[in-house]
Amino acid sequence: MGKPIFTNQELQSSVWIKLREHLESQLAERRIYNDGETLSEKETAIVRGEIKNIKRLLREGKPDSTRIG
Numbered sequence: 001m002g003k004p005i006f007t008n009q010e011l012q013s014s015v016w017i018k019l020r021e022h023l024e025s026q027l028a029e030r031r032i033y034n035d036g037e038t039l040s041e042k043e044t045a046i047v048r049g050e051i052k053n054i055k056r057l058l059r060e061g062k063p064d065s066t067r068i069g
Contacts, residue, residue, distance in 0.1 A: 020061050027054045
């Protein structure tokens, strides 16, 4: 895993807090959509990719000591 993109101070900012809330909301919506719809194999792969990217961004919002690759 590379160098963190945010400092611990940046993770306390109101901008990150709002962004994290938005990402968490998007993650929940994508999971519901993936579980509740009849999707093609391609659509499922796209939604799973979106979920993976959202989770990756949220991991960047963990304090240095709790980030896991």
